[in-house]
Amino acid sequence: MLTGAKLLVSTLLAVSLLAGAADARTVKWARSGDSLTLDPHAQNEGPTHALAHHIYEPLIIRDNQGKPLPALAESWEITSDPTVWEFKLRRGVKFHDGTPFTVDDVIFSYQRALQPTSDMKSLLSSIEELIRVDDYTLQIKTKGPNPLLPANLTDLFIMSKAWAEKHNATKVQDFKNKEENYAVRHANGTGPFVLVSREPDVKTVMKRNENYWGKSQVPLEITELVYVPIKSDATRIAALLSGEVDFVQDVPVQDIERLQSDQNLRVVVGPENRAIFLGMNVGDPELETSNIEGKNPFAEKGVRHAINMAINRQAIQRVVMRGQSIPTGIIAPPGVNGYTKEIDVIPPNDIEKAKALMAEAGYADGFSVTLHCPNDRYVNDEAICQAVVGQLAQIGIEANLVSQSKSLHFPTLQKNEADFYLLGWGVPTFDSHYIFTYLYHTKTDKEGGWNGTRYSNPKIDEMTASLTEETDLNKRNEIIAEMWKILQDETIYIPIHIQTLAYAMKPDLEIPVDISNQPKLKFVKIKPSKDE
Amino acid sequence: MVAYALRSFAQAILVLLSVGLIAFSMFRFVGDPVANMVGQEASQADRRELAERLGLNDPFIVQFGRFVRDVAQGEFGISYRHGRKVSDLIVERLPATVELAALSALFATLAGIALGVYTAIRRDGWLAHFIMTTSLVGVSLPTFLIGIGLIYLFAVELRWLPSFGRGETVKIGWWTTGLLTPSGRASLIMPVVTLGFYQLTLIMRLVRAQMLETLRTDYVKFARARGLPEHRIHFKHALRNTLIPVVTIAGLQFGSVIAFAIVTESVFQWPGLGALFVQAVQFVDIPVMATYLLFVALVFVVVNLIVDLLYFALDPRLRSSRALATR
Numbered sequence: 001m002l003t004g005a006k007l008l009v010s011t012l013l014a015v016s017l018l019a020g021a022a023d024a025r026t027v028k029w030a031r032s033g034d035s036l037t038l039d040p041h042a043q044n045e046g047p048t049h050a051l052a053h054h055i056y057e058p059l060i061i062r063d064n065q066g067k068p069l070p071a072l073a074e075s076w077e078i079t080s081d082p083t084v085w086e087f088k089l090r091r092g093v094k095f096h097d098g099t100p101f102t103v104d105d106v107i108f109s110y111q112r113a114l115q116p117t118s119d120m121k122s123l124l125s126s127i128e129e130l131i132r133v134d135d136y137t138l139q140i141k142t143k144g145p146n147p148l149l150p151a152n153l154t155d156l157f158i159m160s161k162a163w164a165e166k167h168n169a170t171k172v173q174d175f176k177n178k179e180e181n182y183a184v185r186h187a188n189g190t191g192p193f194v195l196v197s198r199e200p201d202v203k204t205v206m207k208r209n210e211n212y213w214g215k216s217q218v219p220l221e222i223t224e225l226v227y228v229p230i231k232s233d234a235t236r237i238a239a240l241l242s243g244e245v246d247f248v249q250d251v252p253v254q255d256i257e258r259l260q261s262d263q264n265l266r267v268v269v270g271p272e273n274r275a276i277f278l279g280m281n282v283g284d285p286e287l288e289t290s291n292i293e294g295k296n297p298f299a300e301k302g303v304r305h306a307i308n309m310a311i312n313r314q315a316i317q318r319v320v321m322r323g324q325s326i327p328t329g330i331i332a333p334p335g336v337n338g339y340t341k342e343i344d345v346i347p348p349n350d351i352e353k354a355k356a357l358m359a360e361a362g363y364a365d366g367f368s369v370t371l372h373c374p375n376d377r378y379v380n381d382e383a384i385c386q387a388v389v390g391q392l393a394q395i396g397i398e399a400n401l402v403s404q405s406k407s408l409h410f411p412t413l414q415k416n417e418a419d420f421y422l423l424g425w426g427v428p429t430f431d432s433h434y435i436f437t438y439l440y441h442t443k444t445d446k447e448g449g450w451n452g453t454r455y456s457n458p459k460i461d462e463m464t465a466s467l468t469e470e471t472d473l474n475k476r477n478e479i480i481a482e483m484w485k486i487l488q489d490e491t492i493y494i495p496i497h498i499q500t501l502a503y504a505m506k507p508d509l510e511i512p513v514d515i516s517n518q519p520k521l522k523f524v525k526i527k528p529s530k531d532e
Numbered sequence: 533m534v535a536y537a538l539r540s541f542a543q544a545i546l547v548l549l550s551v552g553l554i555a556f557s558m559f560r561f562v563g564d565p566v567a568n569m570v571g572q573e574a575s576q577a578d579r580r581e582l583a584e585r586l587g588l589n590d591p592f593i594v595q596f597g598r599f600v601r602d603v604a605q606g607e608f609g610i611s612y613r614h615g616r617k618v619s620d621l622i623v624e625r626l627p628a629t630v631e632l633a634a635l636s637a638l639f640a641t642l643a644g645i646a647l648g649v650y651t652a653i654r655r656d657g658w659l660a661h662f663i664m665t666t667s668l669v670g671v672s673l674p675t676f677l678i679g680i681g682l683i684y685l686f687a688v689e690l691r692w693l694p695s696f697g698r699g700e701t702v703k704i705g706w707w708t709t710g711l712l713t714p715s716g717r718a719s720l721i722m723p724v725v726t727l728g729f730y731q732l733t734l735i736m737r738l739v740r741a742q743m744l745e746t747l748r749t750d751y752v753k754f755a756r757a758r759g760l761p762e763h764r765i766h767f768k769h770a771l772r773n774t775l776i777p778v779v780t781i782a783g784l785q786f787g788s789v790i791a792f793a794i795v796t797e798s799v800f801q802w803p804g805l806g807a808l809f810v811q812a813v814q815f816v817d818i819p820v821m822a823t824y825l826l827f828v829a830l831v832f833v834v835v836n837l838i839v840d841l842l843y844f845a846l847d848p849r850l851r852s853s854r855a856l857a858t859r
Contacts, residue, residue: 036613036614036615037614037615039615042615043569043571044570044571044572044573044574045571116581119569119570119571119574120571121578122571122573122574122575122578123573173615175569175585175586175610175612175615176585176586176610177610178607178609178610178617179610179617180610180615180616180617180620181615184614184615184616185616199803200614200616201803201807201808201811202697202698202803203697228696228697228801229801230696230801231798231801231807231810231811232676232680232798232799232801234680234683234799235680235683235695235696235799235800235801236696238680238683238684238687238688238695238696239687239695239696241688242687242688242691242694242695243691244687244694244695244696376814405562405563405814406563406567406568407562407563407564407565407567407568407814407815407816408562408563408564410564410567411563411564411566411567414567414576414579426572438572438573443576444576445575445576445577446575446576446577447575449574449575449576449579450572
């Protein structure tokens with residue numbers, strides 16, 4: 001019986017090696033969650049875009065370091081009018097159904113993405129007019145000068161106008177509707193892979209696009225791509241160990257070391273474009289969840305600096321993250337325009353000095369406050385908060401932890417109902433403006449949506465607004481530097497670390513960590529297997 | 533009889549409405565679906581607008597009323613997570629769960645009875661002791677641990693069975709089955725064993741206790757005195773009398789098989805209703821949660837109704853006392 005099984009296993013192994021040596025290579029790609037929809041404008045969400053990038057394409061994509069690369073646009077520049085961008089589109093591109101790609105498809109797709117039910121509309125809100133110059137030239141007129149426009153287009157996928165009209169999918173999914181939109185489970189893009197079948201939460205099968213325009217520019221060696229969501233961490237890793245999947249994108253921190261020691265696997269680790277930090281209610285006259293009455297301890301800059309000193313980032317990195325994080329002193333991840341080594345200063349972990357600062361601010365005996373934390377959003381989020389609670393107790397701050405699902409946590413911040421909270425923030429545009437406008441700007445209907453600190457500084461608001469209009473890049477960068485100088489001293493956020501990502505795969509694949517966590521598998525080369 | 537059926541039907545509707553009402557009053561504690569439905573760039577105004585459009589700002593009783601009205605018209609709404617009709621999702625996922633639950637119940641009952649009989653007859657044998665001890669482990673280990681243990685042994689170490697999913701399925705009308713393909717059958721083994729394990733140990737211990745009890749009764753002694761062969765006594769006299777309470781318990785346990793399926797489906801990435809529900813809870817997908825809960829309530833109501841009617845038909849005493857009472 002046992003020998004029979006061994007024989008079977010070795011036969012299977014031999015067969016799979018043979019298959020690996022041959023030209024056809026199927027890659028099974030596993031992640032914890034499925035893409036929510038194939039409709040490219042219905043959900044502005046990481047895993048949804050990550051899958052869409054293989055079937056659809058935007059005008060501009062990013063490489064694994066976040067650098068922009070031409071995709072459906074060959075070049076782009078600001079015209080003599082600073083409010084008009086011009087995009088030269090790629091010629092000779094065909095959609096999967098064979099219809100040629102032209103400027104009309106771009107205009108159609110952007111208009112579709114601007115519909116009220118689209119989740120992508122906020123990225124295009126600066127657009128005033130889409131101008132068709134000729135079949136392969138598009139001009140975009142913005143409401144004011146917008147030097148950042150191309151950075152907002154990297155997840156805006158282009159659909160075929162003819163296809164959408166034919167299948168009555170010109171409107172984005174409306175969740176109030178009672179019918180399913182055709183684009184939810186069908187797709188027709190220009191991307192490197194063609195959709196073969198999709199069963200939501202089970203698998204999505206794609207085959208190589210043999211007519212791909214970029215065939216000579218990228219390896220495109222994977223002939224079939226099968227995307228399988230596996231929710232349970234243990235099962236996902238087991239599926240990799242048993243050889244049923246080839247590439248696991250979400251590797252839990254606790255498994256990295258064990259997988260690294262496995263000769264038959266390759267594990268790559270790298271930083272994500274995302275910082276994890278704490279936010280404090282600095283604006284209210286009194287903290288609702290504190291024992292201190294009549295005043296707000298977080299309103300004192302000294303208290304905030306004391307907390308910044310009391311947080312032992314190295315200990316969190318070592319104990320909570322098992323080495324898989326990069327401690328930081330600023331909430332802008334490296335690689336974001338505006339980040340410099342000089343302002344990324346981690347204060348020394350000096351409890352005595354922190355205590356002195358607390359006493360100076362009039363809180364020698366400390367105070368109590370509720371710390372809100374998500375437990376299903378970031379790597380080890382709840383454990384980070386537990387470590388923070390312990391570290392703050394050293395300077396007399398008694399933080400009571402409330403940890404809950406992201407569906408409850410995020411609305412709490414957005415409604416200004418948390419006094420002290422953990423948040424992670426990625427910067428898809430790779431520019432500090434994105435951080436200023438969502439996290440530091442006074443909370444209004446349009447800006448400051450994720451600023452749960454009640455911080456309101458007219459000077460910062462004004463400078464943030466000026467960034468969107470300043471087309472002189474040097475001048476613009478000077479403003480950014482000045483803003484960070486002010487904000488680093490204000491310390492309304494306590495930076496903890498930059499989150500890292502780990503990918504695990506079979507050794508014949510080499511997929512580097514993508515800083516936006518959206519690996520693009522057309523770039524993957526398959527190494528011939530070394531055996532025999 | 534007709535009056536009884538009508539009364540049961542009215543009670544069933546009442547139960548369904550109550551389940552729906554309780555469910556709707558709980559949903560806001562699960563979270564805010566809007567947080568999951570829009571990207572991080574969505575402005576406060578966009579979020580408010582979406583909540584308004586979905587009617588999430590209305591009091592839960594109004595939302596519940598709207599849901600009942602739609603359900604009465606056969607509309608279960610669109611899933612917030614999938615953007616697809618909830619009724620389509622339920623129909624698509626139902627075969628996976630039914631196949632898993634039915635096979636688990638079958639496995640637990642057959643294996644449970646066989647092992648129970650064996651351990652009763654050979655109560656002092658070393659194998660019987662071993663089975664009894666193992667069954668204790670089975671009762672105390674949580675389902676997901678059993679599942680993960682099986683995966684590591686049979687998928688990772690031995691590589692005999694697939695670690696996740698349903699394998700290839702065959703479509704028969706709207707129904708899908710994994711029983712007709714080799715990969716589908718291989719994929720069923722571990723989830724079925726995991727889900728049925730607890731029921732198996734329960735049934736086995738019940739059968740064993742009942743058997744031992746019956747074997748001590750006078751009529752078994754008389755049967756032995758008459759010189760009947762042992763296997764006849766065991767299977768004809770003892771087992772038959774043992775089975776009545778066992779069948780009752782096994783029937784009642786079918787409900788909890790479906791409930792435990794949530795855990796098993798999550799461990800094995802089994803594309804059934806349980807996994808659909810778990811993900812709906814995490815996403816606060818209200819239409820899916822509401823419909824699933826209603827569906828499960830309906831299953832329980834129907835099972836109970838059938839049991840009631842069967843009792844009524846089978847037990848003459850019940851019939852006459854009811855007839856007297858209603859007269």
